[in-house]
Amino acid sequence: MEIAGVLVIIATAIAFSGIGIWYTSTRRFSIEDYITSRNTYSAVTTGLTIIATAMGAWILFSPAETGATVGIMALVGYGIGSASAVLVFVIVGKRIRALMPHGHSLTEYVLHRYGKGMYLAVLALSVMYMGVFLTAEMTGIALAMQMVFGTPLIVTAAIVGVGTLAYTAAGGLKASVFTDVVQAWVILPLLALVFLASLLFVGGLESIFAKAQVVSPALFSLTGWEGIAYALSLIIAIIGAELFNQANWQRVYAAKDTKTMQRGFSIASIIIFPIIIIAGLFGLFAVGTGTAEHPSVALFTFLMQVTPQWVLITAMVLAIALVMSSMDSLLNGLVSLFTVDLVRLRPSTSQKKMLSVARSFMVILSGIAILLATQGYSVLYLFLVADLLCVAAVFPAFYGMFARRLSDAYAVIATGAGVLLGGLLFPTPSYSQSLLSVLSSSAIPSESLIGSGSLLLSFAVAAMVPLVLCLILSPLSGKFDFSELKKDVVDLGR
Numbered sequence: 335m336e337i338a339g340v341l342v343i344i345a346t347a348i349a350f351s352g353i354g355i356w357y358t359s360t361r362r363f364s365i366e367d368y369i370t371s372r373n374t375y376s377a378v379t380t381g382l383t384i385i386a387t388a389m390g391a392w393i394l395f396s397p398a399e400t401g402a403t404v405g406i407m408a409l410v411g412y413g414i415g416s417a418s419a420v421l422v423f424v425i426v427g428k429r430i431r432a433l434m435p436h437g438h439s440l441t442e443y444v445l446h447r448y449g450k451g452m453y454l455a456v457l458a459l460s461v462m463y464m465g466v467f468l469t470a471e472m473t474g475i476a477l478a479m480q481m482v483f484g485t486p487l488i489v490t491a492a493i494v495g496v497g498t499l500a501y502t503a504a505g506g507l508k509a510s511v512f513t514d515v516v517q518a519w520v521i522l523p524l525l526a527l528v529f530l531a532s533l534l535f536v537g538g539l540e541s542i543f544a545k546a547q548v549v550s551p552a553l554f555s556l557t558g559w560e561g562i563a564y565a566l567s568l569i570i571a572i573i574g575a576e577l578f579n580q581a582n583w584q585r586v587y588a589a590k591d592t593k594t595m596q597r598g599f600s601i602a603s604i605i606i607f608p609i610i611i612i613a614g615l616f617g618l619f620a621v622g623t624g625t626a627e628h629p630s631v632a633l634f635t636f637l638m639q640v641t642p643q644w645v646l647i648t649a650m651v652l653a654i655a656l657v658m659s660s661m662d663s664l665l666n667g668l669v670s671l672f673t674v675d676l677v678r679l680r681p682s683t684s685q686k687k688m689l690s691v692a693r694s695f696m697v698i699l700s701g702i703a704i705l706l707a708t709q710g711y712s713v714l715y716l717f718l719v720a721d722l723l724c725v726a727a728v729f730p731a732f733y734g735m736f737a738r739r740l741s742d743a744y745a746v747i748a749t750g751a752g753v754l755l756g757g758l759l760f761p762t763p764s765y766s767q768s769l770l771s772v773l774s775s776s777a778i779p780s781e782s783l784i785g786s787g788s789l790l791l792s793f794a795v796a797a798m799v800p801l802v803l804c805l806i807l808s809p810l811s812g813k814f815d816f817s818e819l820k821k822d823v824v825d826l827g828r
Contacts, residue, residue, distance in 0.1 A: 339483020342647060343490055346654040347497030354501025354513045354662075361508070365688045368506030369670035370438050371588040379515055380589045380598025383663075384420060385605055386514035387581050389521065390467070390660030391474045391653050393613045398633040401617025402626045404564045405553030409614040411565020413607045415572035420582075421603040422573060424596045427586040429735045431595065433819045438674045440583050440731070446819055447734045449742030455749055459727055460578045460671060463720045467579070468664045468699070470717060472707035475657040478634055480710075482650060491707035494657060499700040502662040503693045507584055507670070510662040517659040522605075524652040529612050531645045532637070536619055546622035553618065567789040570797060571718070574725035577732070580667035661703075669695045715763050718789065722760055726752030726796040733804050734814070740804055741811040748800040748807065756796025759788060768792075 366372065375383070401409045434443055441460060445453035472491055479485040501509045536542040547554050555561060576582060589595035616633040620626035625635045637646045673692045730745040758770040768788070 338647075339479055339485040339650070340489060340493075342483070342650050343479060343485065343493045343654060346651050347493050347658070350513055350517060350655065350658050351497040351500045353516055354509045355504060357512045358501060358505030358509045361505070363506060363508060363689070365673065365692070367508055368689060368692060369666065369673055370584060371507045371511065372436075373587075373590050374508075375511060375585075375588050375590060375594075375598070377589070377594045377597035377601060379511065380585060380595060381601030381605070382518040383511045383514035383588075384582070384585055384599060384602035385609075386518040386521065386659035387585070387663040388416070388420060388576075388602070388606060388660070389609060389656060390471045391478070391657040392470060393609065393656065394478070394633050394649070394653055395474055395630060397610050397614035398617035398620065399629040400564070400568075401553070401614040402621050402629040402632045403617070405550075405555060405558070405561050406618075407556050407558065407561030408564040408568070409611060409617075411561075411568045412572075412614060413610040414565070415569035416610050417603045417607040418569065419573045419576035420599050420606055422577065423582055423586060423599045426577070426732060426735065427583075427595050427599065428592050430583075430586065431592050433735065433816055435820065437819075438584075438587065439580055439671055440578065441580075441671055442674055443735075443819065444731060447814065448740075448745050451742045451746040452730065452749070455727060455746060456578065456731055457671065459720075459724050460580055461668065463575055463578050463724055464580065464664050464668050466716050466720050468661060468668075468703050469706045471657045471661050471664070472703045473710060475653055476707045477710055478631070478653055479650065481631060481634060482638060482646060487710055488704075488708045491704045494654060494661070495700050495704040495707075498658045498661045498665070499696060502665050503696045506692070507588065507666050510666050511585075511588065513662060514659055517655050520655050521652060521659065522609075524648055524655070525609065525612060528637075528645060528649050528652060529615070531648075532616070532619060532641055535641050535645075536623060542619055542622040544622075546618045549621050549624075553621065563788075563790045567793055570725060570793040571721035571789075574728045574793075574797070575721045577728055578724045580671055581663040584663075584667060584670060665696050665699055668699055719760070722756055722792060722796050723753055725793050726750075726756055726800055728797065729801040730804055733801075733808070737808060738813045738816070739808040739811045740814075741807075744804070744807040744811055748803040751803055752796045752800040755799050756792045759792040759795055761789065761792075 397409060397412055400412050430437065430440075430443055437443055441453060441457045444456045472495060475494055476487040476490040479490040480487055501513060505512075533539060533542075543554070552558060585598070586595055589598055613633070616636055617626065617629065619640075620629075620632035620636040623636060623640050625639045626632045628635060634649070637649055669692050672695050673688060676688065676691060727749045730740070730748045734740050734745065758773070759768050761767070762769060762772060
């Protein structure tokens with residue numbers, strides 16, 4: 335089985351890498367093309383690249399786990415959160431293109447709208463979130479291959495990491511978008527094939543639902559508070575975090591014009607919702623067939639024990655396509671942040687030197703991701719922490735897109751207050767109590783809402799406290815001239 339697994343990994347990685355290398359070998363790229371590809375892509379291409387970017391290998395883990403442990407209501411919340419996280423760019427993407435038509439990133443906007451304080455906060459959040467995302471993707475595919483085929487973690491991580499790096503370092507965003515479109519046309523049919531084949535082997539949706547309902551009827555409740563709370567938590571967390579994903583902002587500028595961008599993100603949003611629901615239903619399939627002993631890998635244990643090997647192999651090809659499609663976007667997004675700053679700090683740097691530095695950054699980031707993936711760490715809790723930090727920064731960062739009155743200092747204060755108060759209510763790694771109850775030496779009853787640690791409560795507080803503070807403090811700030819944003823843009827040249 336190990337040899338078969340290695341062959342699957344190599345063949346899939348070579349296929350996508352080869353397509354990307356072929357594409358880049360026939361074109362020359364400026365640094366602007368490499369990290370922005372401004373005003374280039376149609377609505378369909380924009381939609382497909384967003385789908386491929388957003389739908390990483392995580393969709394084969396988290397939605398199924400949600401379906402198997404919390405149920406239908408939480409799964410619907412997962413779908414709404416994932417779709418809304420894309421749809422929100424229809425509004426904020428339009429606004430940033432109007433304010434900074436020649437911009438490159440959210441951090442660039444924040445620097446010139448607020449100042450260094452909020453800029454450093456948003457930069458740190460973006461790098462942290464995308465770094466965790468990248469590590470999770472590499473770790474997920476390595477662990478999945480180890481479980482299914484017995485493939486060593488280092489083998490999977492190295493093949494997938496090097497294969498993705500080969501074309502992404504060469505062609506940047508243009509190579510990422512081109513391969514994203516190809517990968518999207520592979521991902522969507524393969525997911526449908528695995529789902530339909532699975533339905534066939536469980537006797538249809540009605541049959542497997544009936545079996546799962548006997549095992550755990552609570553999973554099908556639409557009124558249970560646990561499911562509703564989990565759904566609301568996911569919606570807040572996913573929207574908040576994805577607003578700081580630079581890969582999304584690159585695609586805001588890469589679309590041909592504002593209307594094209596809005597159509598592209600709308601298309602992606604519509605398609606992403608059923609993808610999450612379909613992926614999550616595998617968790618219920620696992621419950622109904624008695625293969626959900628380990629919910630985090632419910633999809634894979636179900637496929638291994640219930641379906642023929644060809645379905646399992648198809649799913650693994652799907653997993654590699656998913657991880658490569660998101661990994662190339664994350665790498666390019668992270669590199670673009672550093673590159674824009676490099677040009678801002680050293681404007682005399684040549685195009686050739688900038689491209690060389692950008693590619694070096696990408697190699698370093700890939701190496702770190704491969705190294706971390708070989709450790710098999712669980713990054714779920716770190717993901718949730720990153721989500722909390724992002725949620726706290728959402729209103730301060732984006733309020734300034736529409737309101738003239740909010741200073742850098744007040745935005746930082748509001749964000750910090752959200753992080754502090756939301757963090758105190760955040761669950762500890764054991765999920766048994768809140769950080770506040772730990773710090774207060776258990777003076778707060780662990781069974782109370784504040785003492786037990788609630789994701790929903792912590793996310794809600796992290797979101798609402800900055801909102802209230804910004805509205806209170808903004809009248810105390812001077813008026814910002816939005817026309818300044820069109821002047822203070824880094825020129826990357828052509």
